Amino acid sequence: MQLELEGKQFGPREVLGRISLSVAKGERLAILGPSGIGKSTLLRILAGLDPKFRGRLDAGDRLALVFQEPVLLPWRDALANITLPTGCDRLTALDWLGQVGLAGHENKFPRQLSLGQQRRLALARAFAAGPDILLADEPFASLDPETRERMLALTDALLTRTGAGLVLVTHDPDEAAALKARTLRLQGNPAVLQND
Amino acid sequence: MTDSGKPRSAVQPGVLSVLAMLAVWTVASQLTERPQTLPAPWQVLDRIGHLMATGELWFNAGMTLMRVGASFALAMAVGLAIGLLMGRSRTVDDWLNPGLIIFLNVPALVVIVLCYIWIGLNETAAIFAVALNKIPVVAVMIREGARALRPDLDEMARAFRMSTISRLRHVVLPQLAPQIAASARAGISLIWKIVLVVEFLGRSNGVGFKIHLLFSSFDVTGVLAWALAFVGVMLAIDLFVLRPWERRANRWRQDAA
Numbered sequence: 001m002q003l004e005l006e007g008k009q010f011g012p013r014e015v016l017g018r019i020s021l022s023v024a025k026g027e028r029l030a031i032l033g034p035s036g037i038g039k040s041t042l043l044r045i046l047a048g049l050d051p052k053f054r055g056r057l058d059a060g061d062r063l064a065l066v067f068q069e070p071v072l073l074p075w076r077d078a079l080a081n082i083t084l085p086t087g088c089d090r091l092t093a094l095d096w097l098g099q100v101g102l103a104g105h106e107n108k109f110p111r112q113l114s115l116g117q118q119r120r121l122a123l124a125r126a127f128a129a130g131p132d133i134l135l136a137d138e139p140f141a142s143l144d145p146e147t148r149e150r151m152l153a154l155t156d157a158l159l160t161r162t163g164a165g166l167v168l169v170t171h172d173p174d175e176a177a178a179l180k181a182r183t184l185r186l187q188g189n190p191a192v193l194q195n196d
Numbered sequence: 197m198t199d200s201g202k203p204r205s206a207v208q209p210g211v212l213s214v215l216a217m218l219a220v221w222t223v224a225s226q227l228t229e230r231p232q233t234l235p236a237p238w239q240v241l242d243r244i245g246h247l248m249a250t251g252e253l254w255f256n257a258g259m260t261l262m263r264v265g266a267s268f269a270l271a272m273a274v275g276l277a278i279g280l281l282m283g284r285s286r287t288v289d290d291w292l293n294p295g296l297i298i299f300l301n302v303p304a305l306v307v308i309v310l311c312y313i314w315i316g317l318n319e320t321a322a323i324f325a326v327a328l329n330k331i332p333v334v335a336v337m338i339r340e341g342a343r344a345l346r347p348d349l350d351e352m353a354r355a356f357r358m359s360t361i362s363r364l365r366h367v368v369l370p371q372l373a374p375q376i377a378a379s380a381r382a383g384i385s386l387i388w389k390i391v392l393v394v395e396f397l398g399r400s401n402g403v404g405f406k407i408h409l410l411f412s413s414f415d416v417t418g419v420l421a422w423a424l425a426f427v428g429v430m431l432a433i434d435l436f437v438l439r440p441w442e443r444r445a446n447r448w449r450q451d452a453a
Contacts, residue, residue: 063355073349075445084366
Protein backbone atom coordinates (compact mmCIF):
# COMPACT_ATOMS: atom_id res chain seq x y z
CA MET A 1 0.00 0.00 0.00
CA GLN A 2 1.42 3.32 -1.00
CA LEU A 3 0.21 6.86 -0.42
CA GLU A 4 1.66 9.98 -1.99
CA LEU A 5 -0.31 12.76 -0.30
CA GLU A 6 0.15 16.32 -1.44
CA GLY A 7 -2.37 17.82 0.94
CA LYS A 8 -5.74 17.49 2.59
CA GLN A 9 -8.07 20.34 3.40
CA PHE A 10 -11.22 20.69 5.44
CA GLY A 11 -12.75 23.86 3.99
CA PRO A 12 -10.02 26.50 3.96
CA ARG A 13 -7.97 24.73 6.65
CA GLU A 14 -4.98 22.70 5.48
CA VAL A 15 -4.94 19.69 7.84
CA LEU A 16 -2.34 17.39 6.32
CA GLY A 17 0.71 18.41 4.33
CA ARG A 18 2.99 16.43 2.04
CA ILE A 19 3.09 12.84 3.27
CA SER A 20 4.66 9.84 1.62
CA LEU A 21 3.88 6.51 3.18
CA SER A 22 4.23 2.92 2.13
CA VAL A 23 3.37 -0.21 4.08
CA ALA A 24 3.81 -3.80 2.95
CA LYS A 25 2.21 -7.00 4.17
CA GLY A 26 3.88 -8.06 7.39
CA GLU A 27 5.15 -4.59 8.16
CA ARG A 28 3.94 -2.86 11.31
CA LEU A 29 3.71 0.88 11.55
CA ALA A 30 2.38 3.12 14.30
CA ILE A 31 1.47 6.75 13.68
CA LEU A 32 1.74 8.76 16.87
CA GLY A 33 0.48 12.23 17.59
CA PRO A 34 -1.75 14.25 19.87
CA SER A 35 -5.50 14.16 19.37
CA GLY A 36 -6.89 16.48 16.71
CA ILE A 37 -3.69 16.49 14.66
CA GLY A 38 -5.24 14.55 11.77
CA LYS A 39 -4.29 10.94 12.53
CA SER A 40 -7.80 9.63 11.94
CA THR A 41 -8.05 11.69 8.77
CA LEU A 42 -4.85 10.11 7.46
CA LEU A 43 -6.13 6.62 8.33
CA ARG A 44 -9.45 7.29 6.60
CA ILE A 45 -7.57 8.33 3.48
CA LEU A 46 -5.49 5.12 3.66
CA ALA A 47 -8.67 3.07 4.08
CA GLY A 48 -10.21 4.64 1.00
CA LEU A 49 -13.07 6.11 3.03
CA ASP A 50 -12.15 9.69 2.17
CA PRO A 51 -11.39 10.23 -1.52
CA LYS A 52 -11.30 14.02 -1.26
CA PHE A 53 -7.55 14.68 -1.04
CA ARG A 54 -4.80 15.83 -3.35
CA GLY A 55 -2.41 13.04 -4.16
CA ARG A 56 -2.35 9.39 -5.11
CA LEU A 57 -3.28 6.23 -3.24
CA ASP A 58 -2.24 2.76 -4.43
CA ALA A 59 -4.15 0.25 -2.38
CA GLY A 60 -4.03 -3.11 -4.10
CA ASP A 61 -3.89 -4.91 -0.78
CA ARG A 62 -6.85 -6.25 1.14
CA LEU A 63 -7.53 -3.92 4.04
CA ALA A 64 -9.57 -4.29 7.18
CA LEU A 65 -10.43 -1.62 9.68
CA VAL A 66 -10.71 -1.58 13.46
CA PHE A 67 -12.45 1.56 14.64
CA GLN A 68 -12.22 3.56 17.84
CA GLU A 69 -15.61 2.14 18.81
CA PRO A 70 -16.51 -1.47 18.01
CA VAL A 71 -19.14 -0.36 15.38
CA LEU A 72 -21.12 -3.61 15.32
CA LEU A 73 -24.55 -4.25 13.84
CA PRO A 74 -26.69 -4.23 17.01
CA TRP A 75 -29.54 -6.16 15.32
CA ARG A 76 -27.38 -9.10 14.20
CA ASP A 77 -25.78 -11.70 16.47
CA ALA A 78 -22.03 -12.06 16.97
CA LEU A 79 -21.67 -14.65 14.22
CA ALA A 80 -23.60 -12.59 11.66
CA ASN A 81 -21.53 -9.55 12.65
CA ILE A 82 -18.55 -11.41 11.22
CA THR A 83 -20.10 -13.20 8.25
CA LEU A 84 -22.20 -10.31 6.89
CA PRO A 85 -19.54 -7.56 6.57
CA THR A 86 -16.66 -9.85 5.60
CA GLY A 87 -18.53 -12.38 3.50
CA CYS A 88 -16.67 -15.27 5.13
CA ASP A 89 -18.43 -18.56 5.82
CA ARG A 90 -19.85 -19.74 9.16
CA LEU A 91 -16.99 -22.05 10.05
CA THR A 92 -14.33 -19.41 9.44
CA ALA A 93 -16.33 -16.96 11.56
CA LEU A 94 -16.71 -19.50 14.38
CA ASP A 95 -12.98 -20.16 14.20
CA TRP A 96 -12.20 -16.44 14.56
CA LEU A 97 -14.65 -16.10 17.44
CA GLY A 98 -12.74 -18.90 19.15
CA GLN A 99 -9.38 -17.24 18.47
CA VAL A 100 -10.45 -14.03 20.23
CA GLY A 101 -11.95 -16.01 23.11
CA LEU A 102 -15.61 -15.57 22.23
CA ALA A 103 -16.44 -19.23 21.61
CA GLY A 104 -19.97 -19.95 22.79
CA HIS A 105 -21.05 -16.32 22.36
CA GLU A 106 -21.91 -16.63 18.65
CA ASN A 107 -25.66 -16.23 19.14
CA LYS A 108 -25.47 -13.20 21.41
CA PHE A 109 -26.38 -9.74 20.23
CA PRO A 110 -23.76 -6.98 20.74
CA ARG A 111 -25.80 -5.49 23.59
CA GLN A 112 -25.41 -8.72 25.51
CA LEU A 113 -21.62 -8.51 25.32
CA SER A 114 -19.32 -6.41 27.51
CA LEU A 115 -17.34 -3.59 25.89
CA GLY A 116 -14.18 -5.70 26.01
CA GLN A 117 -16.00 -8.56 24.29
CA GLN A 118 -17.44 -6.20 21.68
CA ARG A 119 -13.94 -5.00 20.85
CA ARG A 120 -12.67 -8.54 20.52
CA LEU A 121 -15.60 -9.23 18.22
CA ALA A 122 -14.61 -6.21 16.10
CA LEU A 123 -11.05 -7.56 16.01
CA ALA A 124 -12.29 -11.01 14.94
CA ARG A 125 -14.34 -9.35 12.21
CA ALA A 126 -11.31 -7.46 10.91
CA PHE A 127 -9.14 -10.60 10.79
CA ALA A 128 -11.95 -12.65 9.24
CA ALA A 129 -11.76 -10.30 6.25
CA GLY A 130 -8.32 -11.83 5.64
CA PRO A 131 -6.49 -8.51 5.39
CA ASP A 132 -2.97 -7.97 4.06
CA ILE A 133 -2.87 -4.89 6.22
CA LEU A 134 -4.93 -4.10 9.31
CA LEU A 135 -5.79 -0.43 9.82
CA ALA A 136 -6.57 0.46 13.43
CA ASP A 137 -7.77 3.78 14.78
CA GLU A 138 -7.12 4.02 18.55
CA PRO A 139 -8.65 0.58 19.10
CA PHE A 140 -7.36 0.39 22.67
CA ALA A 141 -8.54 3.80 23.88
CA SER A 142 -11.09 3.91 26.71
CA LEU A 143 -10.32 0.38 27.85
CA ASP A 144 -9.33 -0.37 31.43
CA PRO A 145 -5.57 -1.19 31.77
CA GLU A 146 -6.08 -4.91 32.21
CA THR A 147 -8.38 -5.33 29.21
CA ARG A 148 -6.06 -3.13 27.15
CA GLU A 149 -3.11 -5.36 28.05
CA ARG A 150 -5.02 -8.44 26.95
CA MET A 151 -6.23 -6.81 23.71
CA LEU A 152 -2.68 -5.72 22.83
CA ALA A 153 -1.32 -9.23 23.41
CA LEU A 154 -4.16 -10.75 21.40
CA THR A 155 -3.68 -8.35 18.49
CA ASP A 156 0.06 -9.02 18.47
CA ALA A 157 -0.51 -12.78 18.43
CA LEU A 158 -3.08 -12.63 15.64
CA LEU A 159 -0.91 -10.34 13.52
CA THR A 160 2.01 -12.74 13.90
CA ARG A 161 -0.15 -15.76 13.11
CA THR A 162 -1.70 -14.27 9.97
CA GLY A 163 1.35 -12.32 8.81
CA ALA A 164 -0.81 -9.26 8.26
CA GLY A 165 0.69 -5.78 8.28
CA LEU A 166 -0.52 -3.02 10.59
CA VAL A 167 -1.07 0.70 10.50
CA LEU A 168 -1.97 1.78 14.01
CA VAL A 169 -3.04 5.28 14.86
CA THR A 170 -2.59 6.13 18.53
CA HIS A 171 -1.46 8.79 20.98
CA ASP A 172 0.27 6.21 23.18
CA PRO A 173 3.87 5.10 22.36
CA ASP A 174 3.47 2.11 24.72
CA GLU A 175 0.90 0.57 22.40
CA ALA A 176 3.28 0.87 19.48
CA ALA A 177 6.01 -0.80 21.52
CA ALA A 178 3.71 -3.61 22.65
CA LEU A 179 2.87 -4.34 19.01
CA LYS A 180 6.53 -4.10 17.92
CA ALA A 181 5.64 -1.39 15.42
CA ARG A 182 7.96 1.11 13.78
CA THR A 183 6.81 4.57 14.86
CA LEU A 184 6.30 7.76 12.91
CA ARG A 185 5.13 10.99 14.46
CA LEU A 186 2.51 13.22 12.92
CA GLN A 187 3.13 16.87 13.80
CA GLY A 188 3.22 20.43 12.53
CA ASN A 189 0.63 22.62 10.86
CA PRO A 190 -0.30 21.34 8.34
CA ALA A 191 0.76 18.04 9.84
CA VAL A 192 3.47 15.93 8.24
CA LEU A 193 5.11 12.63 9.21
CA GLN A 194 8.50 12.64 10.91
CA ASN A 195 10.71 9.84 12.12
CA ASP A 196 10.27 9.35 15.82
CA MET B 197 -41.15 -3.41 28.93
CA THR B 198 -41.30 -3.92 32.67
CA ASP B 199 -45.07 -4.39 32.85
CA SER B 200 -45.05 -7.15 30.22
CA GLY B 201 -45.04 -9.64 33.08
CA LYS B 202 -48.54 -8.61 34.17
CA PRO B 203 -50.71 -8.05 31.11
CA ARG B 204 -53.81 -8.60 33.29
CA SER B 205 -53.98 -4.97 34.39
CA ALA B 206 -53.99 -3.79 30.75
CA VAL B 207 -56.59 -6.31 29.57
CA GLN B 208 -59.24 -5.68 32.19
CA PRO B 209 -59.91 -1.97 31.54
CA GLY B 210 -59.87 -2.80 27.82
CA VAL B 211 -62.55 -5.46 28.21
CA LEU B 212 -64.57 -3.22 30.51
CA SER B 213 -64.52 -0.29 28.08
CA VAL B 214 -65.73 -2.52 25.22
CA LEU B 215 -68.52 -3.84 27.46
CA ALA B 216 -69.47 -0.27 28.39
CA MET B 217 -69.69 0.72 24.70
CA LEU B 218 -71.90 -2.31 24.04
CA ALA B 219 -74.13 -1.32 26.97
CA VAL B 220 -74.52 2.25 25.66
CA TRP B 221 -75.32 0.86 22.19
CA THR B 222 -77.92 -1.55 23.65
CA VAL B 223 -79.65 1.14 25.70
CA ALA B 224 -79.66 3.59 22.77
CA SER B 225 -81.10 0.97 20.42
CA GLN B 226 -83.92 0.26 22.85
CA LEU B 227 -84.72 3.95 23.35
CA THR B 228 -84.90 4.91 19.69
CA GLU B 229 -88.30 5.17 18.10
CA ARG B 230 -87.26 3.76 14.74
CA PRO B 231 -85.39 0.48 15.38
CA GLN B 232 -84.15 0.32 11.77
CA THR B 233 -81.87 3.35 12.25
CA LEU B 234 -80.08 1.74 15.19
CA PRO B 235 -80.50 -2.02 15.54
CA ALA B 236 -79.54 -3.82 18.76
CA PRO B 237 -76.12 -5.51 18.96
CA TRP B 238 -77.59 -9.01 18.82
CA GLN B 239 -79.41 -8.20 15.57
CA VAL B 240 -76.09 -7.12 14.03
CA LEU B 241 -74.40 -10.22 15.41
CA ASP B 242 -77.15 -12.33 13.94
CA ARG B 243 -76.55 -10.74 10.53
CA ILE B 244 -72.79 -11.35 10.79
CA GLY B 245 -73.53 -15.00 11.55
CA HIS B 246 -75.76 -15.16 8.48
CA LEU B 247 -73.10 -13.54 6.27
CA MET B 248 -70.53 -16.05 7.50
CA ALA B 249 -72.84 -18.98 6.93
CA THR B 250 -73.65 -18.03 3.34
CA GLY B 251 -69.96 -17.46 2.56
CA GLU B 252 -70.70 -13.94 1.36
CA LEU B 253 -68.49 -12.45 4.08
CA TRP B 254 -65.42 -14.51 3.13
CA PHE B 255 -65.64 -13.71 -0.58
CA ASN B 256 -66.13 -9.96 -0.21
CA ALA B 257 -63.78 -9.57 2.74
CA GLY B 258 -61.26 -11.57 0.71
CA MET B 259 -61.58 -9.21 -2.26
CA THR B 260 -61.20 -6.21 0.03
CA LEU B 261 -58.19 -7.79 1.76
CA MET B 262 -56.59 -8.49 -1.61
CA ARG B 263 -56.90 -4.79 -2.50
CA VAL B 264 -55.63 -3.77 0.93
CA GLY B 265 -52.65 -6.12 0.58
CA ALA B 266 -51.75 -5.05 -2.95
CA SER B 267 -51.98 -1.31 -2.32
CA PHE B 268 -50.23 -1.68 1.04
CA ALA B 269 -47.28 -3.50 -0.56
CA LEU B 270 -47.09 -0.96 -3.39
CA ALA B 271 -47.31 2.03 -1.04
CA MET B 272 -44.69 0.65 1.38
CA ALA B 273 -42.22 -0.23 -1.38
CA VAL B 274 -42.50 3.08 -3.25
CA GLY B 275 -42.77 5.17 -0.06
CA LEU B 276 -39.70 3.46 1.39
CA ALA B 277 -37.66 4.11 -1.75
CA ILE B 278 -38.70 7.77 -1.99
CA GLY B 279 -38.25 8.39 1.74
CA LEU B 280 -34.81 6.79 1.71
CA LEU B 281 -33.66 8.84 -1.28
CA MET B 282 -35.02 12.06 0.24
CA GLY B 283 -33.44 11.35 3.61
CA ARG B 284 -30.05 10.57 2.12
CA SER B 285 -29.76 13.28 -0.54
CA ARG B 286 -30.30 16.94 0.07
CA THR B 287 -30.80 17.59 -3.66
CA VAL B 288 -33.47 14.94 -4.06
CA ASP B 289 -35.20 16.28 -0.96
CA ASP B 290 -35.22 19.83 -2.33
CA TRP B 291 -36.71 18.66 -5.63
CA LEU B 292 -39.31 16.23 -4.33
CA ASN B 293 -40.44 18.05 -1.19
CA PRO B 294 -42.96 20.44 -2.85
CA GLY B 295 -44.58 17.52 -4.69
CA LEU B 296 -44.71 15.56 -1.46
CA ILE B 297 -46.46 18.38 0.37
CA ILE B 298 -48.99 18.77 -2.45
CA PHE B 299 -49.74 15.04 -2.50
CA LEU B 300 -50.07 14.97 1.29
CA ASN B 301 -52.82 17.56 1.02
CA VAL B 302 -54.79 16.32 -1.98
CA PRO B 303 -58.01 14.77 -0.62
CA ALA B 304 -58.21 10.99 -1.00
CA LEU B 305 -61.51 11.33 -2.85
CA VAL B 306 -59.96 13.51 -5.57
CA VAL B 307 -57.17 11.01 -6.20
CA ILE B 308 -59.70 8.16 -6.40
CA VAL B 309 -62.02 9.97 -8.81
CA LEU B 310 -59.14 11.05 -11.06
CA CYS B 311 -57.64 7.55 -11.12
CA TYR B 312 -60.99 6.05 -12.14
CA ILE B 313 -61.36 8.65 -14.89
CA TRP B 314 -57.80 8.45 -16.20
CA ILE B 315 -57.08 4.73 -15.80
CA GLY B 316 -60.61 3.36 -16.00
CA LEU B 317 -63.03 1.60 -13.69
CA ASN B 318 -60.74 -1.35 -13.04
CA GLU B 319 -58.65 -3.09 -10.40
CA THR B 320 -55.43 -1.30 -11.41
CA ALA B 321 -57.02 2.10 -10.89
CA ALA B 322 -58.45 1.03 -7.51
CA ILE B 323 -55.15 -0.28 -6.13
CA PHE B 324 -53.16 2.57 -7.64
CA ALA B 325 -55.50 5.20 -6.16
CA VAL B 326 -55.22 3.75 -2.65
CA ALA B 327 -51.43 3.44 -2.88
CA LEU B 328 -51.11 7.02 -4.14
CA ASN B 329 -52.92 8.24 -1.05
CA LYS B 330 -50.56 6.38 1.23
CA ILE B 331 -47.15 6.82 -0.45
CA PRO B 332 -46.47 10.41 0.76
CA VAL B 333 -47.28 9.47 4.36
CA VAL B 334 -44.84 6.54 4.26
CA ALA B 335 -42.20 8.66 2.50
CA VAL B 336 -42.35 11.40 5.15
CA MET B 337 -41.96 8.94 8.02
CA ILE B 338 -39.11 7.02 6.37
CA ARG B 339 -37.34 10.26 5.46
CA GLU B 340 -37.08 11.20 9.14
CA GLY B 341 -35.48 7.84 9.89
CA ALA B 342 -33.16 8.01 6.89
CA ARG B 343 -31.85 11.39 8.05
CA ALA B 344 -30.79 9.86 11.35
CA LEU B 345 -28.94 6.84 9.94
CA ARG B 346 -25.72 6.14 11.84
CA PRO B 347 -22.67 7.36 9.90
CA ASP B 348 -20.30 5.00 11.73
CA LEU B 349 -22.20 1.92 10.52
CA ASP B 350 -22.28 3.34 7.01
CA GLU B 351 -18.52 3.80 7.16
CA MET B 352 -18.00 0.29 8.51
CA ALA B 353 -20.07 -1.12 5.64
CA ARG B 354 -18.00 0.84 3.13
CA ALA B 355 -14.72 -0.14 4.77
CA PHE B 356 -15.65 -3.83 4.51
CA ARG B 357 -16.96 -3.29 0.97
CA MET B 358 -20.39 -4.76 1.67
CA SER B 359 -22.56 -5.04 -1.44
CA THR B 360 -25.40 -2.55 -1.92
CA ILE B 361 -28.08 -5.20 -1.38
CA SER B 362 -26.44 -6.54 1.75
CA ARG B 363 -25.91 -3.03 3.09
CA LEU B 364 -29.58 -2.16 2.50
CA ARG B 365 -30.78 -5.35 4.13
CA HIS B 366 -28.46 -5.61 7.10
CA VAL B 367 -27.37 -2.04 7.81
CA VAL B 368 -30.00 0.42 6.54
CA LEU B 369 -33.38 -1.34 6.86
CA PRO B 370 -32.85 -2.51 10.46
CA GLN B 371 -32.17 1.11 11.44
CA LEU B 372 -35.43 2.12 9.79
CA ALA B 373 -37.40 -0.67 11.48
CA PRO B 374 -39.17 1.68 13.95
CA GLN B 375 -40.29 4.00 11.12
CA ILE B 376 -41.26 1.05 8.91
CA ALA B 377 -43.31 -0.51 11.71
CA ALA B 378 -44.98 2.81 12.57
CA SER B 379 -45.86 3.60 8.96
CA ALA B 380 -47.07 0.03 8.40
CA ARG B 381 -49.29 0.19 11.47
CA ALA B 382 -50.67 3.64 10.59
CA GLY B 383 -50.80 2.65 6.93
CA ILE B 384 -52.85 -0.50 7.19
CA SER B 385 -55.67 1.20 9.08
CA LEU B 386 -55.69 4.20 6.72
CA ILE B 387 -55.53 1.97 3.65
CA TRP B 388 -58.46 -0.25 4.49
CA LYS B 389 -60.66 2.79 5.03
CA ILE B 390 -59.67 4.22 1.64
CA VAL B 391 -60.16 0.82 0.00
CA LEU B 392 -63.79 0.85 1.18
CA VAL B 393 -64.30 4.26 -0.48
CA VAL B 394 -62.70 3.00 -3.69
CA GLU B 395 -65.03 -0.02 -3.65
CA PHE B 396 -68.00 2.16 -2.81
CA LEU B 397 -67.33 4.30 -5.87
CA GLY B 398 -66.29 1.87 -8.53
CA ARG B 399 -66.06 -1.84 -7.77
CA SER B 400 -68.63 -4.62 -8.01
CA ASN B 401 -67.48 -6.66 -5.02
CA GLY B 402 -65.78 -6.15 -1.66
CA VAL B 403 -66.96 -4.78 1.67
CA GLY B 404 -67.25 -1.21 0.33
CA PHE B 405 -69.46 -2.36 -2.55
CA LYS B 406 -71.71 -4.25 -0.12
CA ILE B 407 -72.04 -1.18 2.08
CA HIS B 408 -72.95 0.83 -1.03
CA LEU B 409 -75.85 -1.57 -1.76
CA LEU B 410 -77.04 -1.56 1.86
CA PHE B 411 -76.84 2.24 1.96
CA SER B 412 -79.22 2.41 -1.01
CA SER B 413 -81.77 0.39 0.96
CA PHE B 414 -81.03 2.12 4.32
CA ASP B 415 -80.16 -1.23 5.86
CA VAL B 416 -78.25 -0.06 8.96
CA THR B 417 -78.03 -3.56 10.42
CA GLY B 418 -76.27 -4.71 7.27
CA VAL B 419 -73.89 -1.76 7.20
CA LEU B 420 -72.92 -2.32 10.84
CA ALA B 421 -72.56 -6.06 10.31
CA TRP B 422 -70.14 -5.62 7.41
CA ALA B 423 -68.19 -2.87 9.13
CA LEU B 424 -67.80 -4.75 12.42
CA ALA B 425 -66.93 -8.02 10.73
CA PHE B 426 -64.19 -6.32 8.73
CA VAL B 427 -62.87 -4.42 11.74
CA GLY B 428 -62.57 -7.84 13.36
CA VAL B 429 -60.54 -9.12 10.41
CA MET B 430 -58.18 -6.12 10.52
CA LEU B 431 -57.72 -6.41 14.30
CA ALA B 432 -56.85 -10.07 13.85
CA ILE B 433 -54.21 -9.13 11.25
CA ASP B 434 -52.74 -6.52 13.59
CA LEU B 435 -52.68 -8.97 16.49
CA PHE B 436 -51.46 -12.09 14.70
CA VAL B 437 -49.31 -10.70 11.87
CA LEU B 438 -48.03 -7.17 12.56
CA ARG B 439 -47.35 -7.47 16.28
CA PRO B 440 -45.49 -10.79 16.17
CA TRP B 441 -43.36 -9.41 13.30
CA GLU B 442 -42.57 -6.30 15.30
CA ARG B 443 -41.61 -8.38 18.33
CA ARG B 444 -39.30 -10.50 16.20
CA ALA B 445 -37.69 -7.43 14.62
CA ASN B 446 -37.12 -5.93 18.05
CA ARG B 447 -35.55 -9.03 19.61
CA TRP B 448 -32.06 -7.52 19.58
CA ARG B 449 -33.14 -4.64 21.83
CA GLN B 450 -33.79 -6.97 24.75
CA ASP B 451 -31.04 -7.42 27.29
CA ALA B 452 -29.46 -10.74 28.15
CA ALA B 453 -31.94 -13.04 29.81
